[in-house]
Amino acid sequence: MEELKKFMVLGTGNMGPGIALQFARAGYEVWIWGPDEKYRQEGISHFAENVGDLVREGIMDPGEAAMMGARVKVTTSLEMAAGVQMVVEAIPEELELKQEMYRRLEELCPEDCIIASNTSTLLPAALSEGMQHPERFLVAHFWNPAYLAPLVEVCGSKHTLPGVKDAVMAILRKIGNEPVLMKKEIQGYIGNRIMHAMNREALALIGAGVCSAADIDRVVLGSFGPRFAHLGPMEYLDFSGMDLIRNIQSYLYGDLDHTPGVLPVVEKLVAEGKLGLKSGQGLFDWSKKENRIRENRDKEFIRRRKEVS
Numbered sequence: 677m678e679e680l681k682k683f684m685v686l687g688t689g690n691m692g693p694g695i696a697l698q699f700a701r702a703g704y705e706v707w708i709w710g711p712d713e714k715y716r717q718e719g720i721s722h723f724a725e726n727v728g729d730l731v732r733e734g735i736m737d738p739g740e741a742a743m744m745g746a747r748v749k750v751t752t753s754l755e756m757a758a759g760v761q762m763v764v765e766a767i768p769e770e771l772e773l774k775q776e777m778y779r780r781l782e783e784l785c786p787e788d789c790i791i792a793s794n795t796s797t798l799l800p801a802a803l804s805e806g807m808q809h810p811e812r813f814l815v816a817h818f819w820n821p822a823y824l825a826p827l828v829e830v831c832g833s834k835h836t837l838p839g840v841k842d843a844v845m846a847i848l849r850k851i852g853n854e855p856v857l858m859k860k861e862i863q864g865y866i867g868n869r870i871m872h873a874m875n876r877e878a879l880a881l882i883g884a885g886v887c888s889a890a891d892i893d894r895v896v897l898g899s900f901g902p903r904f905a906h907l908g909p910m911e912y913l914d915f916s917g918m919d920l921i922r923n924i925q926s927y928l929y930g931d932l933d934h935t936p937g938v939l940p941v942v943e944k945l946v947a948e949g950k951l952g953l954k955s956g957q958g959l960f961d962w963s964k965k966e967n968r969i970r971e972n973r974d975k976e977f978i979r980r981r982k983e984v985s
């Protein structure tokens with residue numbers, strides 16, 4: 677850990693600059709890489725926006741914000757990877773593009789440099805196929821926004837060295853994240869699997885005419901939603917008691933939705949062009965509904981960051 681000084685984050689979009697900010701706040705030097713000048717400019721403005729968010733919320737003081745420029749540089753030169761101890765890749769979610777990037781990186785970075793991908797869906801075994809040293813590769817899946825959400829799901833392939841996983845877990849804790857190390861690779865990782873299992877049931881209830889989308893949101897926000905901001909759902913199972921849970925599972929689980937693939941209600945919305953906020957209509961009519969999604973999405977993360985800052 678003492679030898680760690682410099683990191684590189686690839687990608688100047690939604691995720692890259694936010695991940696870089698996490699490293700920079702912990703005092704490390706970071707290169708943010710974008711493929712050309714247009715993306716370099718994007719990286720500069722996204723990074724400044726992220727810093728601005730933290731200052732506006734009172735999580736970062738203006739003095740610290742002023743120091744960020746000295747620690748973080750945005751470049752189009754991948755050669756800068758030669759001087760870093762870890763690279764986090766956050767380029768588009770395309771397998772071959774990422775694989776090609778790791779091949780280029782391996783020619784440039786030191787032998788002991790760790791290469792991590794922020795992929796949301798691709799698996800580490802597939803991503804590291806073709807690498808000379810897949811033992812230095814793993815997935816570190818930051819959640820969005822990376823400078824506010826604490827979770828990073830860490831997942832290696834069967835080739836990843838245990839020491840590499842340990843080192844990444846230690847680095848992530850050092851920069852203020854709360855990483856979870858997965859014991860094996862599985863599609864969707866952990867958080868998205870749980871979230872989509874809930875979404876499948878909710879959409880099936882809407883499709884079956886049991887309730888509206890607004891009712892689903894009311895039910896969650898008026899019951900287990902707020903509870904799970906402070907209590908883990910698995911802790912809550914133990915609180916309820918496994919005998920009760922066993923009975924519930926025996927009555928209910930056979931009845932829960934098991935639709936394989938895309939749900940009919942989603943297919944219908946897409947076919948009608950009702951894509952959600954971006955088209956003005958999805959499950960809700962956004963021309964009539966107040967949009968506080970961005971603000972509410974990050975509210976609890978901000979409250980928690982304020983507590984520790």
Ligand SMILES: NC(=O)c1ccc[n+]([C@@H]2O[C@H](COP(=O)([O-])OP(=O)(O)OC[C@H]3O[C@@H](n4cnc5c(N)ncnc54)[C@H](O)[C@@H]3O)[C@@H](O)[C@H]2O)c1
Pocket residue numbers: 686687688689690691692709710711715718765766767768769770773794795796797817818819820
């Ligand atoms: N957006 C999210 O909420 C989120 C959350 C977790 C993980 N991820 C994952 O993080 C990665 C990046 O996602 P994002 O939302 O920041 O993407 P994005 O499209 O916003 O940004 C991708 C960046 O990659 C670079 N890029 C563009 N074209 C490229 C090319 N041809 N070759 C190399 N680099 C190129 C650019 O700098 C661009 O800004 C993806 O793997 C995604 O699955 C995204």
